[in-house]
Amino acid sequence: MENNKHLRFERGSGILLHITSLPGKFGIGNLGGSAFEFADYLAEGGQKYWQILPLGPVSSGYSFSPYSSYSAFAGNHLFIDPVSLQSETWMRTDILAKLKVQDNEDFIDFDKIEAESSNMLEIAYKNFIQNASTSDNDSFYQFCRNNEYWLNDYSLFNALANRFVSFDWRSWETNIKRRDPEAIAEYTLMMAEEINFTKFVQYIFDHQWKKLKDYCEKNNILLIGDIPIYAGMDSADVWANTSIFQFSEDLSPSGVSGVPPDYFSESGQKWGTPLYKWFLDGDLNKETNNWWSNRIKRLLELVDIVRIDHFRGFESYWSIHPDSIDGKQGKWEQGPGAGFFKFLKNERGSLPVIAEDLGIITEKVEALRKETGFPGMKILQFAFDQQPDNPYIPENITDPNCVIYTGTHDNNTSAGWFTGEISGKEMKDYIKSYLKLEKEEDFLWKFIETSISSIADISIIPLQDLLGLSGKTRLNTPGTTGGSNWKWKAVNSSLDRERMKKFKSLCELYKR
Numbered sequence: 001m002e003n004n005k006h007l008r009f010e011r012g013s014g015i016l017l018h019i020t021s022l023p024g025k026f027g028i029g030n031l032g033g034s035a036f037e038f039a040d041y042l043a044e045g046g047q048k049y050w051q052i053l054p055l056g057p058v059s060s061g062y063s064f065s066p067y068s069s070y071s072a073f074a075g076n077h078l079f080i081d082p083v084s085l086q087s088e089t090w091m092r093t094d095i096l097a098k099l100k101v102q103d104n105e106d107f108i109d110f111d112k113i114e115a116e117s118s119n120m121l122e123i124a125y126k127n128f129i130q131n132a133s134t135s136d137n138d139s140f141y142q143f144c145r146n147n148e149y150w151l152n153d154y155s156l157f158n159a160l161a162n163r164f165v166s167f168d169w170r171s172w173e174t175n176i177k178r179r180d181p182e183a184i185a186e187y188t189l190m191m192a193e194e195i196n197f198t199k200f201v202q203y204i205f206d207h208q209w210k211k212l213k214d215y216c217e218k219n220n221i222l223l224i225g226d227i228p229i230y231a232g233m234d235s236a237d238v239w240a241n242t243s244i245f246q247f248s249e250d251l252s253p254s255g256v257s258g259v260p261p262d263y264f265s266e267s268g269q270k271w272g273t274p275l276y277k278w279f280l281d282g283d284l285n286k287e288t289n290n291w292w293s294n295r296i297k298r299l300l301e302l303v304d305i306v307r308i309d310h311f312r313g314f315e316s317y318w319s320i321h322p323d324s325i326d327g328k329q330g331k332w333e334q335g336p337g338a339g340f341f342k343f344l345k346n347e348r349g350s351l352p353v354i355a356e357d358l359g360i361i362t363e364k365v366e367a368l369r370k371e372t373g374f375p376g377m378k379i380l381q382f383a384f385d386q387q388p389d390n391p392y393i394p395e396n397i398t399d400p401n402c403v404i405y406t407g408t409h410d411n412n413t414s415a416g417w418f419t420g421e422i423s424g425k426e427m428k429d430y431i432k433s434y435l436k437l438e439k440e441e442d443f444l445w446k447f448i449e450t451s452i453s454s455i456a457d458i459s460i461i462p463l464q465d466l467l468g469l470s471g472k473t474r475l476n477t478p479g480t481t482g483g484s485n486w487k488w489k490a491v492n493s494s495l496d497r498e499r500m501k502k503f504k505s506l507c508e509l510y511k512r
Helices: 033-044 082-086 110-131 134-146 148-164 181-190 192-218 236-240 286-302 337-348 363-372 414-420 425-435 440-452 497-509
Strands: 012-016 049-051 222-227 256-259 269-274 305-308 316-319 331-334 353-355 376-379 402-405 458-462
Touching: 033 049, 033 192, 033 497, 049 458, 082 110, 082 192, 110 192, 134 148, 134 192, 148 181, 148 192, 148 236, 148 286, 181 192, 192 222, 222 286, 286 305, 286 337, 337 363, 353 363, 353 376, 414 440, 425 440, 440 458, 440 497
Parallel strands: 012 049, 012 458, 049 222, 222 305, 305 353, 376 402, 402 458
Antiparallel strands: 256 269, 256 316, 316 331
């Protein structure tokens, strides 16, 4: 992978903010005006990167987590902007009048948004069918042809999930659960209208997303996307590709994913997704490789850089018995290693990838990351255990080919961490001494400056940290479900121009 070793990202900085967390007057962030305004906000601040979370559709069954999607290829329909939809020439119904304006909501009511979005998109589909021009229809059909390698299975899966009132495809009738060709043909014909509707929704998502991406490109902002390493058990991907996962003959998993205890969770985490069948007869499984190649291809159509979540799972992964209640009991199994990434590079060419190399990292994991040439991640909140060899202390970062964060979507906000999680006077005094704090209220800017001033090629700051927000705005607490996880949303008034101006000055000072 010699060429990939030279793929270095430009020194710069950026903001971490998921699409749903954008300010949004309809109760959720979307691909409308607030997304373009946020791109302006980044451009005004001299930022080069906008990092987001996975883009796939989410469900109430998994607390609307973007890391538990029912498709690794489809876009989240909740991102679709009603105002942009209303402006389409084929839209003759006033859909905006049916939506409640919620400008200043700090947390998302996903169930309500889901219901409103479904109703709005059904109305839009009827308008499209009745009023679309020839060029509109040609554009739609071209999208369907270009994406049939994932869109056909996803659209049928979505229709079947509605029919059987469950995404759990293993509970469906045997013939369609096992994808009998005659059953596939029968249901495809029977539910043609519902299938076409799902394709239409994806077409609208793609149309709106490409406009935002083009706008970011014109403003010299690179989008950093995110790939969860695993596919959801109750997903179109697993249903359509059972041969690349570790299933028994009865389609029950022989092991499921997770991680052993670490600094995120004392009991480890049981994610419960099926594990890949990386090898077949001693060699890398071509089917698994090809599915991953298509997955990378699709995401790189939507973003510029891909962060691969749980990179260490490609060296070795934690296999948990399906009946275990947490991640404590499991065993390490061999991952696909460097051969997998050589295959992807041969298929896709240059790989603009960031490796999420957090958790239990061994010398073999680090060797794999170095062989691929991918930058790893450094988390500043993990730097202060008073151990001189801590790899997250900026002085111990010797290779600039990495991305440094004050915290991630899985961390508390930095303000919440410093005021609420640092226990003991000794630890707090150590942090204050390291940051040369004269008073505690200066903590946040000193913390941000420590990240910006590091040698890391890229520095990413969660928006909550830039805005100085408390732990109440934390996006996710690993190992927990429900509550406020994934629900925080910024409001327009919080996008403080003065704070961004100060941040820009720091970035310029440290050549970002």
